[in-house]
Amino acid sequence: MTVILFLLIISLTIAAGGLWFFMWSLRSGQYDDMDGAANRILFDDPNDAPARKKIPARAVR
Amino acid sequence: MRPGAWPRSDFMSAAVSPIAGMPSTAFLGEPAEGSRPTVTAACAHCGSPVPTGQMYCCAGCASARDIIEGMGLGRYYAQRLLDAGSRALRPEPAERWDLARHIVAKPDGTKELTLAVDGLQCGACVWLIESVLAKEPAVTAGRVNMTTRRLRLGWNGTNDDADRLVGRIETLGYRLVPFDVPALAAARDRTGRMLMRSLAVAGFAAGNTMLISVGIWAGQGHVIDPIGPATMALLHWVSALIAMPAIAYAGRPFFASALAALRQRRTNMDVPVSLGVWLVTGxxxxxxxxxxxxxxxxxxxTLLFFLLVGRVLDHRARGQARATAEQLLALRSADVAVLQPDGSIRRAGQEQVAEGDMVLVTSGERIGVDGILASGTAMLDTSLVTGESVPVEATAGTVVYAGTLNLGATLTIRTTATGGATLLAECVRLIEAAESRRGRFVVLADRVAQRYAPAVHLCALLTFLWWFFAMGAPAEQALLTASAxxxxxxxxxxxxxxxxxxxIATSRLFRGGMLLKSPTALERLADVDTVVFDKTGTLTDPLPGLCGCPDPAALREAASIAVSSRHPLARALVSAAGSVVPAEGVVxxxxxxxxAGDVRLGSRAFCGVAEGMADGPEIWLCRPGQAPVRFRFDERPRLDAAEIVGRLRNMGLTVKLISGDRTEQVQRIADQLGIDDWQAGCNPVDKVAAIEALAKQGRKVLMVGDGINDSPALAAASVSASPATAADVSxxxxxxxxxxTKLEPILIALRTARRAKSVMRQNLALSIGYNIAMVPLAAAGLVTPWLAAAAMSSSSLMVMVNSLRLNRDAKQ
Known part of the structure; x- marks a missing residue:
């Protein structure tokens, strides 16, 4: 039954990864402006080159 | 303010656009249907009607479009069409703010400013503001939060740059007001994040332990071949290692609340929850x-996870309501123009004005300080302060209070009181006294918990005694059964x-434009049996109404001129006229x-009408070669006031009217609305006394009021409501x-509260019934872990589903 050990460890690691990812998204303010995020995707910027000045996502609380 | 406003779907921007404490656009009413033959085009910026051949309705719109096109942001006009209800704003001359004292200098040398944005309608607005700011080289951060309607602006440079940057946005028609994030809001933000983190941890642990538990249950030999004891022990230990840290982390909100209640020698719902969780874990x-x-x-x-879902949603719904209320207040607070000894004008916050300072109040502005009228005569609307509906004529030496609206020419006021000495401060003292007398309201859940917890613990004790003494079971088994x-x-x-x-109820009310600020307000609303209204601004429209229309053509002409002014009477005239084409060259x-050229619209003296005296608010229209036309204004009940009063009565409620206004005015409105129980000439203390007398009779009073003079009575009543045009303190x-503009929200709120309370009762009955049914099983020692998990989840789901019915009922 050592296979169950592997399974447990793998599944828990994946789940812990998901938890960490959620915590990171929460910390970086991605849940602060749900309405804005829903609208922003509608407006693409033709000058959206990678070199564009970045507006930090955490700018508004 | 955008006179001749269009109807808009978004209640925030429709109801919030007040300038310096004035009633907002929404209260102008919707323009009448149908436009006149001359109107064939729409303004290329704001979309309001313009005469044929013209592109813009005003110079502001022309320059706004110029700026937008000039920056290469013309796509805005296409993008805003994505949201059918939205229009560009017509730029208005904005009042100047003393921004410097709100600017925060960051350690890296940049400056930062948080502003409340009025006029946001859709994503295109957010895009426009951010794009305009991104084109400014000095700007390091400019991001609009659409949920909270706030702009955080960061830049490299001096404080003076702030005025330029803010001015840039204001020329587009948005209104920006400095917004200092209060300590309270920051604390709320922290609590929200803490709840979310707890929820995430509880969700992670619940999913994983449940998965392992299924393995344990299946491996016990009922379904498949039993698994070995070593594997079983491993699964149990893994569950324990996941669950225990998670419980310690995610249970903190409940443990803290339970401890706080126990310290005050009370009990609430969190006490049995915490106790249960700890016992089960141990x-x-x-x-x-x-x-x-x-x-x-x-x-x-899983229990913690379910409960945290409820907490997070509740926190969100109420946080949103509070943030909106804060936004409303921030947009209305205004700076005061202080006249310096050298004749210059300094804009300062109300709290920075010293005793003896001379303060300038322009026409249509609200007075920000208590003081004495220094010179000239004035027409003052004191309805928010005293409840008096007819504007009063004041001469030099008259005492005026903060909150009074200046209807006449620009005034100079010598400040006599600041801070604790103002009328407002007096009312705040009355509020505190009234609140301390009101006593604490114990919510339904806690009332149930107070009886439930002892009963459950007694049951467990009896089970133990029964198994130990009567059945002669070993102590360990008796303890196990009692714990079950x-x-x-x-x-x-x-x-x-x-x-x-x-x-569900709070967010439903929020969508309907009702902000429920207190967590216990819903239950208190459901118990109400008496509704007490204030008159001025509550039962009556905050904007004066035109008394009759002498000549429709004259009204249209007057309104086309009046559109250019922010004066309350001009705005009332515009709202009476319906759809309006702005006249040109108005000074x-x-x-x-x-x-406008030879045509004049204004006061009696301005229009050269010599004879007679004003007997109330009025505007004259004077055209060359024609007799002057007079427009008289008077207060009028809100559109649906009479209907709502009748419907409240039909619900079995007693309706009363308590006002600070004079007897004849109060009687007139009371007669119109069919209220036979009224009191006139009440000062704040009388109002509180009246409310408390009702409370002594055992009545549960809902007080609806808007004035500073109503605020102590609002605090004294068992639950209170204010229109969004009310004084800040109210x-x-x-x-x-x-x-x-309607009173219907009061009715909807009362109905929703009653429905909500009955669903709450059903829920409580359901869950207690469930527990009662399961207790004999547990006492008989028949409950196994999988049965406990099934019972717990299914009863929770049942309660959730029953609560969702409230939403479905509402839609019908």
Whole structure:
């Protein structure tokens, strides 16, 4: 039954990864402006080159 | 303010566009249907009607479009079409703010400013503002939060740059007001994040322990071949290692609240929850150590997860309501123009004005300080302060109070009182006294918990005694059975019964423009049996109404001129006229009137009408070669006031009217609305006394009022409501703030509260019934871990589903 050990460890690691990812998204303010995020995707910027000045996502609380 | 406003779907921007404490656009009413033959085109910026051949309705719109096109942001006009209800704003001359004192210098040398944005309608607005700021080289951060309607602006440079940057946005028609994030809001933000983190941890642990538990249950030999004891022990230990840290982390909100209640020698719903969770965890740990099968880690974590879902939603719904209320207040607070000894004008916050300072108040502005009128005569609207509806004529030496609206020419006021000495401060003292007398309201859930917890613990004790003495079972087995009783009665559904309903009701009211600020307000609203109204601004329209229309053509002409002014009477005239085409070349003579070529609109003296005296608010229209036309204004009841009063009566409520206005005015409105129980000439103390007298008779009073003079009575009543046009202090005190021109929200709120309370009762009955049914099983020692998990989840789901019915009922 050592296979169950592997399974447990793998599944828990994946789940812990998901938890960490959620915590990171929460910390970086991605849940602060749900309405804005829903609208922003509608407006693409033709000058959206990678070199564009970045507006930090955490700018508004 | 955008005169001749279009109807808009978004209640925030429609109801919030007040300038310096003035009633907002929404109260102008919607323009009448149908436009006139000359109107064939729409303004290329704001979309309001313009005469044929013209592109723009005003110079502001022309320059706004110029700026937008000039920056290469012309796509804005296409993008805003994505949201059918939105229009560009017509730029208005904005009042200047003293921004410097709100600017925060960052350690890296940049400056930062948080502003409340008025006029946001859709994503295109956010895009436009951010794009304009991104084109400014100095700007390091410019991001609009659409949920909270706030702009955070960061830049490299001096404080003076702020004025330029803010001015840039204001030329586009948005209004920006400095917004200092109060300490309270920051604390709320922290609590929200803490709840979310707890929810994430509880969700992680619940999913994983449940998965492992399924393995344990299946491996016990009922379904498949039993698994070996070593594997079983491993699964139990893994569950324990996931669940215990998660419970310690995610349970903190409940443990803290339970401890706080116990310290005050009270009990609330969190006490049995915490106790249950700890007992279940402790027992499961013991079982695990001893290598036995009865572990309930999954039940404990799932319980926390369900409860945290309720907490998070509740926090969100109420946080949003509070943030909106704060936004309303921030947009209305205005700086004061202080006249310096050298004749220059300094804009300062109300709290920075010293005694003896001379303060300038322009026409249509609200007075920000208590003081004495230094010179000239003035027409003052004191309805927010005293409840007096007819504007009063004041001469030099008259005492004026903060909150009074200046209807006449620009005034100079010598400040006599600041801070604790003002009328406002006096009212705040009355509010505090009234609140301390009101006593604490114990919510339904806690009332139930007070009886439920002892009953459950008694049951567990009896079970133990029965098994130990009567059945002669070993102490360990008796203890296990007694614990099973505690586990099965763990008030999961009970604890969800009330919050689930509250979340749904609060967010429903929020969508309807009613902000429920207090968590207990819903239950207090449901118990109401008497509604006490204030008159001025509550039962009556905050904007004066035109008395009759002498000549429709004259009204249209007057309104086309009046559109250019922010004066309250001009705005009332525009709203009476319906759809309006702005006249060209209008010049405003502050405090006197407006002139468009030879046509004049304004006061009696301005229009050259010599004879007679004004007997109330009025505007004259004077055209060359024609007799002057007079427009008289008077207060009028809100559109649906009479209907709502009748419907409240039909619901079995007693309706009363208590006003600070004079007897004849109060009687007139009371007669119109069919209210036979009224009191006139009441000062704030009388109002509080009247409310408390009603309370002594055992009545549960809903007080609806808007004035500073109503605020102590609002605090004294068992629950209170204010329109969004109310004085700041009233809105702060009121449990419910409603927006719009109608009184219907009061009725909707009362109905929703009653429905919510009955669903709460059903939920409580359901969950208690469930527990009662399961207790005999537990006491008989028949409950196994999988049964406990099934019972707990299904009862919670049942309560949730029952609460959702509230939403469905509402839609019909």
């Amino acid at each position: 027992l499961s740990l013991m079982e695990t150590i001893q290598g036995r099968d009865h572990t309930y880690f999954d039940s404990a974590v 009783v505690l586990i099965i009665t763990c008030p999961c559904a009970l604890a969800l019964a009330v919050p689930a309903v509250q979340v 405003e003579h502050p405090g006197q009137g407006l002139a 809105q702060t005190v009121a449990d419910l703030v409603f927006q719009g």
